[in-house]
Amino acid sequence: MTKYIKQTRILVAVDCIIFGFDGYDLKLLLIKRGFDPEKDKWSLMGGFVQSDENPEDAASRVLKQLTGLKNVYMEQMLVFGEPERDPIERTVSITYFALVDIKKYEKQLSDDYRAEWFSLKRVPKLIFDHDQMVDHAKQKLRYKAALHPILFELLPEKFTIPQIMTLYEQVYDVELDKRNFTRKLRSTELLIKQIDKDKENSKKGAFYYKLDKTTYKEKFTKFLNFVSNP
Amino acid sequence: MTKYIKQTRILVAVDCIIFGFDGYDLKLLLIKRGFDPEKDKWSLMGGFVQSDENPEDAASRVLKQLTGLKNVYMEQMLVFGEPERDPIERTVSITYFALVDIKKYEKQLSDDYRAEWFSLKRVPKLIFDHDQMVDHAKQKLRYKAALHPILFELLPEKFTIPQIMTLYEQVYDVELDKRNFTRKLRSTELLIKQIDKDKENSKKGAFYYKLDKTTYKEKFTKFLNFVSNP
DNA sequence: AAATTAAATGTTATTTTGACACGAACAACC
DNA sequence: GGTTGTTCGTGTCAAAATAACATTTAATTT
Numbered sequence: 001m002t003k004y005i006k007q008t009r010i011l012v013a014v015d016c017i018i019f020g021f022d023g024y025d026l027k028l029l030l031i032k033r034g035f036d037p038e039k040d041k042w043s044l045m046g047g048f049v050q051s052d053e054n055p056e057d058a059a060s061r062v063l064k065q066l067t068g069l070k071n072v073y074m075e076q077m078l079v080f081g082e083p084e085r086d087p088i089e090r091t092v093s094i095t096y097f098a099l100v101d102i103k104k105y106e107k108q109l110s111d112d113y114r115a116e117w118f119s120l121k122r123v124p125k126l127i128f129d130h131d132q133m134v135d136h137a138k139q140k141l142r143y144k145a146a147l148h149p150i151l152f153e154l155l156p157e158k159f160t161i162p163q164i165m166t167l168y169e170q171v172y173d174v175e176l177d178k179r180n181f182t183r184k185l186r187s188t189e190l191l192i193k194q195i196d197k198d199k200e201n202s203k204k205g206a207f208y209y210k211l212d213k214t215t216y217k218e219k220f221t222k223f224l225n226f227v228s229n230p
Numbered sequence: 231m232t233k234y235i236k237q238t239r240i241l242v243a244v245d246c247i248i249f250g251f252d253g254y255d256l257k258l259l260l261i262k263r264g265f266d267p268e269k270d271k272w273s274l275m276g277g278f279v280q281s282d283e284n285p286e287d288a289a290s291r292v293l294k295q296l297t298g299l300k301n302v303y304m305e306q307m308l309v310f311g312e313p314e315r316d317p318i319e320r321t322v323s324i325t326y327f328a329l330v331d332i333k334k335y336e337k338q339l340s341d342d343y344r345a346e347w348f349s350l351k352r353v354p355k356l357i358f359d360h361d362q363m364v365d366h367a368k369q370k371l372r373y374k375a376a377l378h379p380i381l382f383e384l385l386p387e388k389f390t391i392p393q394i395m396t397l398y399e400q401v402y403d404v405e406l407d408k409r410n411f412t413r414k415l416r417s418t419e420l421l422i423k424q425i426d427k428d429k430e431n432s433k434k435g436a437f438y439y440k441l442d443k444t445t446y447k448e449k450f451t452k453f454l455n456f457v458s459n460p
Numbered sequence: 461a462a463a464t465t466a467a468a469t470g471t472t473a474t475t476t477t478g479a480c481a482c483g484a485a486c487a488a489c490c
Numbered sequence: 491g492g493t494t495g496t497t498c499g500t501g502t503c504a505a506a507a508t509a510a511c512a513t514t515t516a517a518t519t520t
Contacts, residue, residue, distance in 0.1 A: 048238070
């Protein structure tokens with residue numbers, strides 16, 4: 001047996017939903033397309049899976065190309081495969097959900113597109129079914145972050161408790177209680193208090209913390225219940 | 231613009247991981263292949279996505295073909311896309327996770343394969359990366375069932391509390407406390423007590439329950455915490 | 461020295477969880 | 491017709507987790 005006969009071969013693409021956090025707002029990295037199809041419109045960053053490449057590698061490649069970053073937290077999300085979703089030619093798109101430290105992001109200049117961070121509150125209309133992809137990614141972010149410490153992937157190496165709290169508040173669009181939230185965080189034993197403070201946002205300053213990498217790995221897949229009903 | 235040039239078109243398949251429950255054991259539906267490649271070996275049921283079909287429809291079609299069932303609980307799972315995973319020709323497989331009421335299953339006779347239910351404790355070696363797919367599906371089942379009432383999809387319309395409990399015990403391979411488990415179940419308000427009893431498994435008989443469809447839909451996406459740390 | 465601002469922390473009531481034991485229903489048996 | 495055996499169904503109490511709530515502290519600004 002050499003080939004599967006009479007079957008349709010389809011283009012397989014990856015699209016990345018890339019989240020960042022600037023300390024105030026949750027952000028999404030989009031590109032203004034300098035190429036067809038849908039030239040001059042906003043879209044997610046994507047690319048075709050190459051013949052020698054698995055989809056994960058394709059997604060990492062695309063992400064690296066856009067952000068300059070490697071080893072980013074990434075997770076496979078839904079496949080979008082409506083026959084007519086790309087009017088040029090049938091394409092099945094595997095979506096990936098990525099969380100990056102926005103401070104490590106380095107704009108990669110390209111003639112093909114222009115990248116920009118958008119507040120999640122003000123996302124422009126996107127091409128094809130990319131809006132749906134973003135909606136789904138938001139849902140997934142809320143779901144996972146309620147249970148697992150993934151939001152730390154959005155923060156720099158050193159961060160403060162008020163920063164994490166703001167992040168959670170942005171993700172869930174709620175106000176949290178400082179005392180209860182801090183207690184919950186402490187109970188996870190994920191944080192190591194530093195001796196220095198962040199003086200950017202207050203006179204008193206807020207202590208920096210770092211992630212305890214060991215506990216982080218150990219507890220990552222456990223249910224930590226950061227938010228009880230998202 | 232008419233086509234994407236110089237890109238690789240790839241076969242796109244779906245593979246279904248189909249779970250069932252016979253009252254005692256959690257089961258997996260597999261086929262003995264009567265066709266190439268890997269003729270006479272066990273595998274998941276799958277098929278190629280057709281040119282006019284989206285992947286969900288392909289999965290439903292494949293499932294219907296094997297079980298005779300429509301409107302089955304199904305969820306997209308991981309995509310498996312290693313370039314060499316199928317030695318005949320590169321194929322990207324989208325996996326689907328399905329939960330069926332084993333009593334509604336009707337064997338569909340076919341010359342191409344022979345279907346059989348296997349206890350999850352005794353799954354044979356499968357072709358390609360299908361073992362990995364099954365492992366992943368088991369994990370996913372545990373994860374989701376800990377939070378959401380998906381296991382009811384495995385039960386007949388009328389079921390008893392001891393039956394549900396056995397099911398949870400099988401899924402998590404633990405012994406549960408009858409009193410605590412019942413309390414938890416009752417607190418979800420998902421069940422409606424029937425007047426008749428199941429006398430199959432005891433002299434006293436156990437009351438039948440049905441799902442309250444309305445609450446079920448309402449609460450399906452909420453965190454119900456059936457099992458605290460799977 | 462006083463005023464201002466955000467950070468840090470503690471207490472109490474409520475809810476949820478986990479551990480544990482006994483009476484009720486019914487068929488089978490003598 | 492009463493006794494026995496088996497599974498079903500429920501209640502209590504202690505511990506842990508959560509939600510609601512106010513005050514003190516550190517450091518800059520005036």
